[in-house]
Amino acid sequence: xxxxxDWAERWVRRTADAIAxxxxxxxxxxxxxxxxxxxxxxDRGFRAVVAxxxxxxxxxxxxxxxxVGDVLKLVATTLxxxxxxxxxxxxxxxxxxxxxxxxxxxxxxxxxxxxxEAALEGVSSRGKATVGEKTMxxxxxxxxxxxxxxxxxxxxxxxxxxxxxxxxxxxSTATIPMVATKGRASYLGERSxxxxxxxxxxxALVLGAALAAALAGPTxxxxxxxx
Amino acid sequence: xxxxxxxxxxxxxxxxxRGAAELAGQMAPDVLVxxxxxxxxxGLGTSLDAIQKTLEEVLAVLSDAGAAGGGxxxxxxxxxxxxxxxxxxxxxxxxxxxxxxxxxxFVEGAVAAAVTAHGGADRDAxxxxxxxxxxxxxxxxxxxxxxxxETAPAEAAEGSRTVTVRNPLGLHARPAALVSRKVAELGAxxxxxxxxxSSVLQLMALGATQGRELRVEATGDGAxxxxxxxxxxxxxxxxxx
Numbered sequence: 001x002x003x004x005x006d007w008a009e010r011w012v013r014r015t016a017d018a019i020a021x022x023x024x025x026x027x028x029x030x031x032x033x034x035x036x037x038x039x040x041x042x043d044r045g046f047r048a049v050v051a052x053x054x055x056x057x058x059x060x061x062x063x064x065x066x067x068v069g070d071v072l073k074l075v076a077t078t079l080x081x082x083x084x085x086x087x088x089x090x091x092x093x094x095x096x097x098x099x100x101x102x103x104x105x106x107x108x109x110x111x112x113x114x115x116x117e118a119a120l121e122g123v124s125s126r127g128k129a130t131v132g133e134k135t136m137x138x139x140x141x142x143x144x145x146x147x148x149x150x151x152x153x154x155x156x157x158x159x160x161x162x163x164x165x166x167x168x169x170x171x172s173t174a175t176i177p178m179v180a181t182k183g184r185a186s187y188l189g190e191r192s193x194x195x196x197x198x199x200x201x202x203x204a205l206v207l208g209a210a211l212a213a214a215l216a217g218p219t220x221x222x223x224x225x226x227x
Numbered sequence: 228x229x230x231x232x233x234x235x236x237x238x239x240x241x242x243x244x245r246g247a248a249e250l251a252g253q254m255a256p257d258v259l260v261x262x263x264x265x266x267x268x269x270g271l272g273t274s275l276d277a278i279q280k281t282l283e284e285v286l287a288v289l290s291d292a293g294a295a296g297g298g299x300x301x302x303x304x305x306x307x308x309x310x311x312x313x314x315x316x317x318x319x320x321x322x323x324x325x326x327x328x329x330x331x332x333f334v335e336g337a338v339a340a341a342v343t344a345h346g347g348a349d350r351d352a353x354x355x356x357x358x359x360x361x362x363x364x365x366x367x368x369x370x371x372x373x374x375x376x377e378t379a380p381a382e383a384a385e386g387s388r389t390v391t392v393r394n395p396l397g398l399h400a401r402p403a404a405l406v407s408r409k410v411a412e413l414g415a416x417x418x419x420x421x422x423x424x425s426s427v428l429q430l431m432a433l434g435a436t437q438g439r440e441l442r443v444e445a446t447g448d449g450a451x452x453x454x455x456x457x458x459x460x461x462x463x464x465x466x467x468x
Contacts, residue, residue: 044268077275080314084272089310092275096317126310184306 002106003157003214005061008071009053010213016046018205029198033185037085038198045083045091049075068107068115072099086183087199090127090136091206097122109151112160116144127182134180134192136199142171143207158214165207172200230258231297232344232353233285235326236337237278237312238264238304239271243333251337254404254427255345260337261285264308273311279322282315286325296349298325300340300357304333329357335428336360342404342427346411363428370421370429386415386454387444394467397436402465403427406457415453417445424457 019026019042027039052058052074061070072095080092097118102111120140129135146167150160173196180192183199234251238244244262252260263281266272285299303309309328316323327350329336336357343356392398398406407427410417419441422429435441441461445453 077318080275080311080318082267084266084268084270084274084307086307086310088273088275089307089314092314093317096314126313 002108003068003112004106005066005068005071007213008068008102010216011210012046012049012053012071012075014209014213014216015206016050018209019043019046019202022201022205026198026202029196029201032195033180033188033192034198035085035184038087038202041083041085041087042091042202045079045088048082049078052078065105067103067105069099069101069103072096072102072115075099086127087202090123090199093122093126094119094140095122107157109155109157109160112157113144113147113151116140116147116164120144129182132178133182134175134178134185134197134200135182136197136203138175138178138197139168139171139200139203139207142167143203158211161207161211161214165204165211168200168204168207172196172204175200230255230344230347231289232348232350233259233289233299234261234337234340234344234353235278235281235285235299235301236260236262236264236333237273237301237308238262238333239266239273239308240304241265241269243304247334247337250334250400251341254338254400255341258341258344259285259288260341273307275311275315278311278315279319282322282326286322289325296351298327298350300344300350300353301326301328302331302333302336302340302357303328327354329354331357331360335363338400338404339363339426339428342407343411345404346408359426360428363426363432366426367422367429367432385446385450386452387442388454388458389440389442390458390461392435392437392439392441392461394464395437396467397439398430398433398441398461400427400431402461402467403430405465406430406460409456409460410453413449413453413456415445415447415450417443417450417453417457419443419457 023039023043027036030036030038060074061067076092076095076099080088098115101114101118123140124130124137129137131138131141143164146163147160150163175197177193179190180186185192236244236247241264244264248260248262261281263277267274282299289297301312303312312328316326339360340353340357344353404427407425407430410425417424420433422433424430443454443457
């Protein structure tokens with residue numbers, strides 16, 4: 001089962017649900033080591049994305065010709081326009097770079113890996129962050145490493161997304177003892193230790209939604225996702 | 228508006244953006260300076276749409292001067308405004324062709340860039356001026372530490388005179404901008420009390436109030452005339468006496 005634009009749309013809708021459910025948790029994490037707006041900002045951004053997907057006049061791509069990249073590009077521009085904080089351009093750039101490598105109706109496991117690599121490259125270059133600085137890059141890098149290994153071993157799209165989501169979740173938890181050296185949390189220095197990075201947590205939610213969307217298949221009740 | 232380079236100042240705060248644009252614009256009336264600030268909901272934050280709209284408007288006004296050396300220099304205040312400008316340039320190649328983001332202190336960089344642009348400088352020179360503003364504090368400390376005017380400069384000045392500040396407010400923003408713009412036109416290398424007189428920021432940082440005696444020195448082509456010109460400007464009181 002290759003992943004198509006309908007999967008991408010289910011992914012985005014499920015991300016919006018997951019972010020909405022975790023809004024309070026993300027904001028609480030960000031209140032501890034940041035400026036306390038990550039949950040609100042991400043929720044506002046993804047609600048705006050869903051609103052555009054629901055708007056017949058704003059549909060990405062052209063009907064049956066719609067590509068995975070069309071959907072991801074819509075996410076990119078909407079997040080950049082509506083989030084308002086640093087996570088807007090960071091996630092926006094991740095989706096934008098991912099869209100550039102997925103301009104096809106369907107993507108296979110190596111292409112799924114390419115999407116994740118492009119997203120990682122977007123976040124790290126825009127944020128000028130690398131692994132170990134207690135940022136969302138930690139979660140993205142772990143996801144990419146796991147996904148590359150799974151694809152190399154001949155795993156399916158679902159296999160690739162499953163290990164990516166699990167790795168991101170673990171990597172996010174692993175940010176708890178770290179001392180932040182990038183982003184707003186770095187202002188706290190040593191005091192940033194003991195708290196999970198909110199951007200790493202939201203990354204884990206995004207990738208968990210990608211897996212759930214693949215597992216759900218095209219028979220889910222998504223208004224535009226049904227075959 | 229005759230300058231070929233415009234400035235766009237992007238802040239988390241609409242008030243801060245507007246205020247910085249007002250300040251920089253006042254010191255460089257020939258330069259188009261626009262501020263854009265605040266999030267999508269109007270509170271503190273950054274709005275991609277507002278940044279794109281402002282850049283497009285500014286480029287539309289500049290269109291005639293958008294040729295060689297023209298364009299827009301952008302300054303951002305903090306994290307997400309800088310990131311959002313970078314994202315806007317990544318999204319739109321046409322914007323990226325004419326717009327460049329300066330890594331510079333927001334207020335000091337805006338003032339320095341505006342004054343440089345006022346003299347008709349090209350985009351690279353305006354960008355360099357903004358970037359150099361990051362070093363202004365160190366430059367001023369170095370000038371003061373060397374005991375400006377007390378010790379002989381390494382390169383003997385070809386012209387040197389002292390002048391007393393006459394206007395009540397001293398060498399504040401507007402006079403400093405007038406002097407630095409004039410010095411940039413003259414070609415000679417001019418210092419006032421040891422600081423670079425073509426730098427509006429360094430002149431302002433002298434804190435030269437009424438009654439203070441300043442030493443004006445110059446080297447290079449037309450040094451003596453340059454000293455005379457600057458001394459006359461200061462003696463005339465900038466229209467404030």
